[in-house]
Amino acid sequence: MDTLAVWGDPGTLLRRPRYVIEQARDPATIAAYRRLRRAVFVDEQGMFDDGPAGDLDEADDDPRTITLVVRDLDGPGGGEVIGGVRLGPTPAWSGDDIGWWHGGRLAVAAHARGRYAGVGGALVRAACAHAEAAGALRFDATIQPSRERFFGRLGWMTVGPTTVRGTPHVLMRWPIDRVAMLAATTKAPLGALLGALRPGGAGFVGDDGAPVPGTGLVAACDAILPTMVDRDPFWAGWCGVLVNLNDLAAMGAKPLGVLDAVAGPTVSRVSRVLAGLRAAADGFGVPILGGHTQLGMPSALAVTAIGHTETPIRSGAGLPGHAVTVTADLTGRWRPGYTGRQWDSTSGRRTAELRAMLSLTGRHRPVAAKDVSMAGLVGTLGMLAESSGCAAELEVAAVPRPAGVAAGDWLTCFPGFAMVTADVESRQMPGSSPAVSARCGRLLSGSGVSLLWPDGLRTPVLSGHVTGMGTA
Secondary structure: OOHHHOOOOOHHHOOOOOEEEEEEEOHHHHHHHHHHHHHHHHOOOOOOOOOOOOOOOOOHOOOOOOEEEEEOOOOOOOEEEEEEEEEOOOOOOOOOOOOEEEEEEEEHHHHHHHHOOHHHHHHHHHHHHHHOOOOOEEEEEEEHHHHHHHHHHHHOOOEEEEEEEEEEEEEEEOOOOOOHHHHHHHOOOHHHHHOOOOOOOOOOOOOOEEEEOOOOOOEEEEEEEEHHHHHHHHHHHHHHHHHHHHHHOOOOOOHHHHHHHHEEEEHHHHHHHHHHHHHHHHOOOOOOOEEEEEOOOEEEEEEEEEOOOOOOOEOOOOOOOEEEEEEOOOOOEEEEOOOEEEEOOOOOOHHHHHHHHHHHHHHHHEEEEEEEOOOHHHHHHHHHHHHHHOOEEEHHHHHOOOOOOOOOHHHHEOOOOOOEEEEEEOOOOOOOOOOOOEEEEEOOOEEEEEEEOOOOOOEEEEEEOOOOOOOO
């Protein structure tokens, strides 16, 4: 690595602090951090009693709690722990990790504060990065009032006053824009690009499939990222069928067949894409009707699916007050090479199971439905709400999610098979499918999407429209 490209001129290298931030993974390092905490919060500040427990609490007993420490590389101790912070799932929620994290016990040794100015800020930034990488969607901290401006300069937002052991504190939150960034990169340009076309026609703008006028047919078309075709051609072919059939299923249409257009630089590349297409078509019991093949070209794949229904379900038919249900297939695993981004629940399913999931929306016929796309579950809910002229809230703890999968990953990934539906409160999605359904939100007046947490707090994650295409 060219160090100057990262750090700047040679003078910057000379001024670089000689310390390293790392995760504490052994008992000795954690014990050193706790001794430092006691020196700061018990001996120096007197915030906790001078007893055996000191400032220790239930978060220290939680195996999910992560400790980040700073080691001095130049001091006489040769790697002495001179600072640290802890973070992890909040103790305020006793269930599994839903992406609500809390940071605290930020401490820097008194003798290091002058020697290493900025080490506290470096620890805070490292904690924020670690929480986001672990899938957190909400990251809180209770701050002493004297440190509010310090955290504010680092980008934290003040939520309001609170207390810790009877002492005034300030609740602050690190803004996590993972959902908004995903929507911005995948869907935000669509309004400007497609607004004049009004794809689907009146009432169906924003749907992933389009009714063919006067026929009872519904058509859907999706292109697969060329990089995915290059990297995993079989999976690209499988997904080309999968995503289109999901589009038809969201509209309650029975699939009749698919067509493909595939290109690649070699016969081998194209044959692997076609193998994935054939495997998916056989797995779902849907014929490949035809298509087009090109060789000696950059990799590309587009698939069109045709389905039938006399009364398509719209994504834009929701109303304020409608309950939101998420239906998802939780079996499977991350596709190798796409951890945190693409969940494979379908390639191991039998045809009867796949067809049962595809027919679920058509059999139940909710008021509005949309299949979860590359915008993720939250982004898809935002698109359904946008086309319905509504806002939406999603109850994070109620969302069906595979065990051991981080909430941030699950709410922003492509989940294989998942539907977001809106309906009147009294109509529950039936449980006769291999997929799992749960009521976990509501459409509201306004625009945008907020996450609803177990403590009743709402955090906005999408403001305004997702695509800019407006109501259906």
